[in-house]
Amino acid sequence: MSAAIRSRSAPRLVIGLVAAALTLTTVGAGTTASAVPGARDRSVTVTEREFSLTLSTTGFKPGTYTFTIHNAGTAPHGLTIKGPGVDSTSSIVPAGKTTKLSVTLKKGTYDLWCPVDNHRAMGMMTKISVK
Ligand SMILES: [Cu+2]
Incomplete structure (x- = not known):
């Protein structure tokens, strides 16, 4: 036994x-x-919480970027990026977790926001300018 x-x-x-x-x-x-x-290190960290989006970079040039989305809040959050040639949404990230979203940016203006509920209207949004 x-x-x-x-x-x-x-x-x-x-x-x-x-x-x-x-x-x-x-x-x-x-x-x-x-x-x-x-290899070019075009990585950007997006820190999300209730209710703001904070980017680690403000100067963007055309090229492929990987956005690392860190949810530093207590509710689920995500990231949508929309602008010239891009309309992408990340997976929804639980509190404390991280996900990634890669996009190719061209010259122009892009809107970034959290697609969860009314978070965009609550302040989880920003714009970036690619020059
Ligand atoms: Cu959110």
Whole structure:
């Protein structure tokens, strides 16, 4: 009987170790990708809370940007970007979580807002100018 119990718990330990190894591998791969020499780092962090959108960058040039949307509030939020050639909406982010949205910006003006309920009218909106 005791041998059966032991053999049942052993695979669980192995699965735990494999999961830990996979997590480390994923983190390592991400770090390597962003450190590729010559790659342009066009990333913007959007901090969202009730009820504001704050961008880490205000100067935009034409090109592809990855917006990292961090929900620092207590309600679910998201991000819509609309302007020349772009009409994209991120997934809705639960409180404390982060998601990403990549868009290619051209010269012009883009509106950014939270598409959840009436958050846009409550102040979760901003404009960016791409020059
Ligand atoms: Cu919102």
